[in-house]
Amino acid sequence: MQETYTAYLIETRSVEHTDGQSVLTDSLWRRYSEFELLRNYLLVYYPHIVVPPLPEKRAEFVWHKLSADNMDPDFVERRRIGLENFLLRIASHPILCRDKIFYLFLTQEGNWKETVNETGFQLKADSRLKALNATFRVKNPDKRFTDLKHYSDELQSVISHLLRVRARVADRLYGVYKVHGNYGRVFSEWSAIEKEMGDGLQSAGHHMDVYASSIDDILEDEEHYADQLKEYLFYAEALRAVCRKHELMQYDLEIAAQDLASKKQQCEELATGTVRTFSLKGMTTKLFGQETPEQREARIKVLEEQINEGEQQLKSKNLEGREFVKNAWADIERFKEQKNRDLKEALISYAVMQISMCKKGIQVWTNAKECFSKM
Amino acid sequence: MDMNSFSPMMPTSPLSMINQIKFEDEPDLKDLFITVDEPESHVTTIETFITYRIITKTSRGEFDSSEFEVRRRYQDFLWLKGKLEEAHPTLIIPPLPEKFMVKGMVERFNDDFIETRRKALHKFLNRIADHPTLTFNEDFKIFLTAQAWELSSHKKQGPGLLSRMGQTVRAVASSMRGVKNRPEEFMEMNNFIELFSQKINLIDKISQRIYKEEREYFDELKEYGPIHILWSASEEDLVDILKDVASCIDRCCKATEKRMSGLAEALLPVVHEYVLYSEMLMGVMRRRDQIQAELDSKVEALTYKKADADLLPEEIGKLEDKVECANNALKADWERWKQNMQNDIKLAFTDMAEENIHYYEQCLATWESFLTSQTNLHLEEASEDKP
Numbered sequence: 001m002q003e004t005y006t007a008y009l010i011e012t013r014s015v016e017h018t019d020g021q022s023v024l025t026d027s028l029w030r031r032y033s034e035f036e037l038l039r040n041y042l043l044v045y046y047p048h049i050v051v052p053p054l055p056e057k058r059a060e061f062v063w064h065k066l067s068a069d070n071m072d073p074d075f076v077e078r079r080r081i082g083l084e085n086f087l088l089r090i091a092s093h094p095i096l097c098r099d100k101i102f103y104l105f106l107t108q109e110g111n112w113k114e115t116v117n118e119t120g121f122q123l124k125a126d127s128r129l130k131a132l133n134a135t136f137r138v139k140n141p142d143k144r145f146t147d148l149k150h151y152s153d154e155l156q157s158v159i160s161h162l163l164r165v166r167a168r169v170a171d172r173l174y175g176v177y178k179v180h181g182n183y184g185r186v187f188s189e190w191s192a193i194e195k196e197m198g199d200g201l202q203s204a205g206h207h208m209d210v211y212a213s214s215i216d217d218i219l220e221d222e223e224h225y226a227d228q229l230k231e232y233l234f235y236a237e238a239l240r241a242v243c244r245k246h247e248l249m250q251y252d253l254e255i256a257a258q259d260l261a262s263k264k265q266q267c268e269e270l271a272t273g274t275v276r277t278f279s280l281k282g283m284t285t286k287l288f289g290q291e292t293p294e295q296r297e298a299r300i301k302v303l304e305e306q307i308n309e310g311e312q313q314l315k316s317k318n319l320e321g322r323e324f325v326k327n328a329w330a331d332i333e334r335f336k337e338q339k340n341r342d343l344k345e346a347l348i349s350y351a352v353m354q355i356s357m358c359k360k361g362i363q364v365w366t367n368a369k370e371c372f373s374k375m
Numbered sequence: 376m377d378m379n380s381f382s383p384m385m386p387t388s389p390l391s392m393i394n395q396i397k398f399e400d401e402p403d404l405k406d407l408f409i410t411v412d413e414p415e416s417h418v419t420t421i422e423t424f425i426t427y428r429i430i431t432k433t434s435r436g437e438f439d440s441s442e443f444e445v446r447r448r449y450q451d452f453l454w455l456k457g458k459l460e461e462a463h464p465t466l467i468i469p470p471l472p473e474k475f476m477v478k479g480m481v482e483r484f485n486d487d488f489i490e491t492r493r494k495a496l497h498k499f500l501n502r503i504a505d506h507p508t509l510t511f512n513e514d515f516k517i518f519l520t521a522q523a524w525e526l527s528s529h530k531k532q533g534p535g536l537l538s539r540m541g542q543t544v545r546a547v548a549s550s551m552r553g554v555k556n557r558p559e560e561f562m563e564m565n566n567f568i569e570l571f572s573q574k575i576n577l578i579d580k581i582s583q584r585i586y587k588e589e590r591e592y593f594d595e596l597k598e599y600g601p602i603h604i605l606w607s608a609s610e611e612d613l614v615d616i617l618k619d620v621a622s623c624i625d626r627c628c629k630a631t632e633k634r635m636s637g638l639a640e641a642l643l644p645v646v647h648e649y650v651l652y653s654e655m656l657m658g659v660m661r662r663r664d665q666i667q668a669e670l671d672s673k674v675e676a677l678t679y680k681k682a683d684a685d686l687l688p689e690e691i692g693k694l695e696d697k698v699e700c701a702n703n704a705l706k707a708d709w710e711r712w713k714q715n716m717q718n719d720i721k722l723a724f725t726d727m728a729e730e731n732i733h734y735y736e737q738c739l740a741t742w743e744s745f746l747t748s749q750t751n752l753h754l755e756e757a758s759e760d761k762p
Contacts, residue, residue: 151609154609155609158602158605158606158609159606161602161605162599162602162603162606165595165598165599165602166599168595169592169595169596169599171595172588172591172592172594172595172596173592175588175591175592176585176588176589176592179581179584179585179588180585182577182581182584183578183581186574186577186578186581189574190570190571190574190578192570193566193567193570193571193574194717196717197717197720197721200721204724336612340610340612340613343610343613344613344616344749347616347617347620348746348749350620351620351623351742351745351746351749352746354623354627354738354742355739355742355743355746358735358736358738358739358742359735359739361731361732361734361735362732362735362736362739365728365731365732365735366728366732368724368728369725369728369729369732372721372724372725372728373721373725375717375720375721375724
């Protein structure tokens with residue numbers, strides 16, 4: 001059984017400094033699943049980075065039933081742009097651009113998949129990160145991350161809402177334009193029986209046809225705008241992933257600290273002979289006889305070793321945690337600036353599209369008006 | 376023939392009527408002004424109905440006063456139309472708005488329906504006033520001036536329902552014969568009417584559909600702007616731009632609403648009136664055919680010596696005159712009607728185009744000023760960054 005899939009051609013150009021000309025250095029084909037593999041790898045190895053999202057796998061927020069087809073050339077083209085954008089974002093990221101696997105994605109034609117899997121990144125991946133429903137009772141999360149999580153939830157919710165309404169608005173606009181096309185046909189038929197009005201009707205009808213067909217390009221352009229917003233919809237997910245990683249680290253830290261504290265307490269109790277906390281061992285010794293001082297010494301020694309180990313681990317976890325927060329926050333600041341720039345640009349491009357649509361409208365209706373007045 | 380006097384004895388020859396047409400549209404010669412307004416609901420034990428206030432202002436001598444105010448209900452308009460059709464069977468009488476809403480309503484008297492009807496009734500009376508012949512019709516004058524009880528008693532005169540029914544039966548019977556002997560020019564007219572009727576009905580449907588689509592677009596667009604405001608609540612750096620975009624969308628929304636109401640005012644009623652006119656025209660053709668059929672049947676009777684041969688030539692003479700009058704009246708009125716139709720359609724579509732141009736111009740100005748303010752902002756920020 002043969003499977004049909006779309007492959008995308010990736011051409012890498014390096015800019016030669018001497019003459020400013022770009023030289024084609026690499027050219028290979030990749031399919032969507034390979035992009036997904038690359039991203040999953042990056043998520044594991046750079047949990048503190050807001051990893052650029054992929055364009056959607058299936059068309060969503062469609063305004064017209066036709067564009068829901070994955071094989072639709074318009075959809076494929078828009079996805080191509082999205083994938084190109086994804087790679088450009090990685091290439092322009094100060095840290096991600098240096099990754100070896102990313103470099104190989106652009107240059108190693110065969111066996112790239114094996115190379116990625118050999119890194120064993122899937123084993124490194126913390127399955128808890130994927131468990132979206134699990135909540136971790138973190139006692140002292142960094143407030144900035146809690147706020148960031150709320151922000152990413154709000155961002156996701158508001159952009160989804162906006163995209164849904166935009167799709168409905170586009171649908172209605174399509175209807176308005178297309179119905180005017182019906183005038184074209186009727187005017188043309190009517191002009192056959194009208195001696196004086198005939199020419200005016202005929203040419204006005206032509207303009208109505210032009211008006212009706214102009215909506216296709218207009219809405220295609222708007223789809224690109226929607227894609228720009230979608231990217232940030234998916235970025236919200238990437239933000240949440242970083243917050244989640246912090247949560248997990250903080251959770252592990254707190255568990256380790258708790259564990260250490262309880263071991264220290266146990267040790268203290270054994271040393272002083274007082275039992276302040278209930279323990280099964282304590283109960284059994286009470287019921288079945290005290291242990292010998294030698295046994296107790298042995299246990300204390302084990303505990304002290306564990307405590308030492310635990311303290312080392314806690315220290316390194318703390319360090320890790322602080323490093324993570326520092327690096328993550330640096331990337332989040334970078335991301336915020338990028339987001340503000342990009343969204344401003346997108347909104348401005350939306351205005352430009354509206355202006356173009358209005359200008360077309362004025363032209364068509366001015367022409368039509370002239371035809372009507374000549375009737 | 377003195378063209379500047381408006382004596383009640385209106386000559387009916389086509390020549391004078393055509394001359395009348397030339398001066399018709401000059402405003403200073405108009406001497407009858409009618410408005411229809413103030414719909415009022417009346418409730419009796421038997422029924423509920425609406426009356427409309429009709430104000431007439433005139434300088435004509437044959438009117439007892441220069442200003443009249445009366446109240447009429449739809450039934451009264453129907454009566455007037457019937458009388459006009461009776462008196463002038465081959466003139467193109469203006470159409471009345473429909474008795475019932477096409478799509479069937481739960482409430483007989485919703486505000487939009489009443490307003491649409493009021494406007495159409497206003498148009499109806501003014502069209503009669505502008506018509507060179509109909510404007511001097513006696514029933515028309517009574518309609519405009521008589522008090523309610525006077526009108527009731529006047530209505531009771533004239534041919535009763537039964538005789539009118541009899542007329543209809545004869546009309547149907549003889550209309551078939553009339554079609555066979557229809558002169559060439561009226562065949563052409565009939566063809567035109569049939570095609571026109573098809574096209575205008577289509578245009579009516581398309582125009583109604585456009586209004587519906589524009590309304591649905593407006594309803595969705597209303598929701599679109601506010602989402603940007605919602606978004607701005609969580610974006611401290613994008614608050615201003617998002618709010619600006621929201622206000623641009625809202626302004627475009629208002630422009631859309633205006634375009635919609637423009638369409639409803641300028642285009643829809645005109646197109647719909649001509650849908651009704653096309654039905655009216657078919658009725659006129661039938662009546663003309665019927666008059667001719669009467670003549671033809673008498674001629675046939677003479678040819679085959681069916682009935683009293685002595686009286687026939689005189690009857691035929693009268694009928695021949697009747698046919699000639701009817702045909703001439705129709706021909707003249709047809710030219711007048713076509714001219715008006717072309718003007719009205721032309722104006723209606725030109726207005727629609729104008730509404731659309733205005734709509735796009737407003738939206739363009741909105742977005743352009745947004746873009747300018749963003750560019751200015753950007754320049755400001757750039758100059759601030761410079762050392």
